[in-house]
Amino acid sequence: MKKTALAEKHEQLGARMVDFAGWYMPVQYSGIIEEHRTVRTAAGLFDLGHMGQVGVTGADALTFLNYIGSNDASVxxxxxxxxxxxxxxTGGVIDDIIIYRNPSGVGYFVVINASNTDKDVSWLQEQAGKRNDLAVQVDHLSDTMGMIAIQGPNAASIVAKLSSVDLSDMESFSMRETQIADVTCxxxxxxxxxxxxxEFYCPVDDSAQVWDALMAAGQDEGLRPIGLGARDxxxxxxxxxxxxxxxxxxxxxxxxxxGWAVKLDRxxxxxxxxxLAVRERG
Incomplete structure (x- = not known):
């Protein structure tokens, strides 16, 4: 099994570890119900180092993302x-993804599901190869990237203690560069x-530093580690x-x-x- 950079942390915290999509991951710590309630009432910290990430760059990156995706990334x-x-x-779903336009305005950052990472990357690179009319490059970033999420009503106050820039005015589904414990994220x-x-994306080798800093900052605000069971x-x-x-x-x-994530008028x-055929059949 593959291990995230935080596997040893989970063991030290007494997590029950399982095989999830070929990854050695924590399914629970204190218990799924308790962890679920913690996220709803305080805050929870999640190791998402098993998730996949892809960089899409080039003059035709947007055209490519609109070709392989159902939604309109031009917005x-x-x-x-x-x-x-x-x-x-045939209209079946290969995967659901989140497409970020990099804050610099140059290129895009795509997050894919852990269980589909290899399949998705191969498919994306295959599609890029077929579209030789497009200047686009698809880079698999997963092995270099750590991913940690903090979620819950106390998340904002915890993050405010650590972030080098103010993140409180960020809208949902936006991205901003910051530093957490001197780590650029x-x-x-x-x-x-x-x-x-x-959801913080940082160099994989710095994941433990970011995790420890967030845990320490949230100690008095009810922050607890959360496993995949409660995430589900x-x-x-x-x-x-x-x-x-x-x-x-x-x-x-x-x-x-x-259907709300499908834009057919483009x-x-x-x-x-x-x-289109599905829509016509009603």
Whole structure:
């Protein structure tokens, strides 16, 4: 099994460790119900180092992302993000993704699901190879990137103690560069719990430093480590979909209740014809 940079931390905290999509991950610490309530009433810290990340750059990066995604990334200003779906030609969902436009305005940063990382990267690179009319480069960043989320009503006050820049005015689905414990991070105001918070992306070798700093800053505000079990119950309560459950490569976005993430009134994208046919059939 693969291990995140924080695996030893989880063991020290007494986590129950399991195999999740080939990763050695904490499923719970004190218990799923207690951890769920902690996130709803205080704050929880999540190791998401198993998630995948991709960089998309080049003069035609936007055109490419609109070709492989169901949503319209052209609406993104620098530092904004959008939820989108990668579809196969029959309209089934390959994966759901978050596309960030880098705050610099140069290139994009795409987050993909842990269980689909290898499949997604191969598919993205295959599509880039087929579109030789586009100047685009797809880089697999997962091995160099750590990802830590803090979620809950106390997340903002905890992060304010550490962040080198003010993050409190960030809108949902936005990104800003900051430093946490002297580590340069990209802070995304996104999450998978239905609570306010951030997902921090940092160099993988600095993950432990960021984790320890957040844990220390949140000690008096009820911050606790949270496992994958509570992450699942939190996202279910918030009605957030999970690949392999509410969607897969045989379920189209409309059947999955994700039609809001499909924009058909634009240039062609993979799966568009199939979805038009679904709409016409009603």
């Amino acid at each position: 993104l200003a620098p530092g904004q993000a959008i939820y989108s779906l990668m579809l196969n030609p 990209m802070a995304g105001r996104t999450g998978y719990t239905g609570e306010d918070g951030w 119950t939190l996202r279910l309560e918030a009605r957030m979909p999970l690949y392999g459950n509410e969607m897969n490569d045989e379920i189209n976005p409309y059947d999955a209740g994700l 240039d062609d994208f993979v799966g568009r014809d199939a979805l």
